[in-house]
Amino acid sequence: MASDLPCHHRALVLEAVGAGFETKKIPMPSLDAGSAIVQVLSAGVRSYHREIYNGQRHYNFPKLIVGGISAIARIAAVGPDAVALHAGQLVFADCKIHARDDPDSLFVTAIHEGMNDRSKKLITDVWRDGVFAQYAKIPLENCIPLDETKLCRQLGYTTNDLMDIKLEPGETVVVCPATGGFGGAGVQVAVAMGARVIAMGRDEEELARLSAHIKSGTPRASIETVKLTGDLETDTVALQAFGTIDAVIDFTPPFACKSTHLKSAVEDVIDYKVMALNITLKGKLMYEREDVVLFVKMLESGLFPRGKDFADVKAFAMEDWNEALDTAAEHIGIGKVVVIEPWS
Structure with a gap:
């Protein structure tokens, strides 16, 4: 199946933390059972x-390595055990990889080796490289099929646009902070699921933009906004005005670890009330495969905002990787996306 693939392809290779990427020609990865070779369109x-990659965050991963995590890609070839995936199919190449015989052993592609020797073995010996490349080898189960006709032709998404908790319909969920890339996406997913959403953030202008765009696309959407003041009592009172809160989703970045927003959302329940009221506190590393599949179904149903007024994508060629990383560090917020296009 892989006979038409080139012997080599271009990739961004990191030899050491802080050394910066080099654009190199590297051998095409081998295709075997349980794997797919994908042509990366938008990383x-x-x-x-x-x-x-400059060492400011002390994440452990093997070197040499091809950088990058998730991508929109097209399947170039599949292993002999593939029964549903096929060459030419548009997919989301997911970056969270689990050991097949131990799902608790997992790592995030090309940025973190995981927490045990089993995950370290996987990233070192099997699924080493990321998607800052023209081609990448990934597990079959990490290829999430995308309906290209519906998404790109009917709904008008581009491949770059596509790179951008248990919750029941009708429940009230607080998303905080809601004005970043992850928080803004969390708001959109919760609205699409039929939840009543309370979006918290410091940037009132961005909160208003998020609310207006969602309501324009989903007139019946139930979304309220609360400005974070940083004062615990003030923020708690503001949330209490909405009545019962069923879930709180926190997307705090490391530099905001001392913020009081999460405590204001859960009030004083982190004591005996956790047991008395049957409250669930759940930590989660990213998501599960079924979450991505459900998200894609909602995306294909047209439940999310789209359009140039909301999606602000900045695309870079592979040789401009340094500018891409610098831009991504500053180009943050709802609908703001930075991608590397390996074929540009």
């Missing part, structure tokens, strides 16, 4: 990528 660049 997402995260706001924290620069800090990881």
Whole structure:
């Protein structure tokens, strides 16, 4: 199946933390059972990528390595055990990789080796490289199929646009902070699921933009906004005015770890009331595969905002990786996306 693939392809290779990437020709990865070779169309660049690869964040991963995490890609070839995926298919290449015989052993592609020797073995010996490349090898289960006709032709998304908790319909969920890339996406997902959303953030202008755009696309959307003041009592009173809160989703970045917003959202329940009221406190590293599949179904149903007035995508060629990482560190917020296009 892989006979038409070139023997080599271009990739951004990091030899050592702080050394910067080099554009190199590297051998095409081998195709075997359980894997797919994908042609990378649009590789997402995260706001924290620069800090990881320059050493400011002390994340452990093997070197040499091809950088990058998730991407929108097209399947170039599949292993002999593939039964549903096929060459030519548009997919989301997911960056969270689990060991098949131990799902608790997991890592995030090309940025963190995970928490045990099993995950370290996987990233070192099997799924080493990321998607800052023309081609990448990923597990079959990490290829999430995308309906290209519906998403790109009917709904008008581009491949770059596509790079951008248990909750029941009708419940009230607080998303805080809601004006960043992850928080803004969390608001949109909660609204699409039929929840009543309270979006908290410091930037009133960005909160208003988020609310207006969601309501214009979903007139019946239930979304309220609360400005974070940084004062625990003031923020708590503002949230109490909305009545019962069923869930709180926190997207706090490391530099805001001392913020009081989460405490204001959960009030004083982190004591015996957790047991008395059957309250769930749940930590989560990213998401599960079924979450991504459900998200794609909602995306294909047209439940999320789209359009140039909301999606602000900045795309860079592979050779401009340094500018891409710098831009991603500053180009943050709702609908703001930075990508590397390996074929440009």
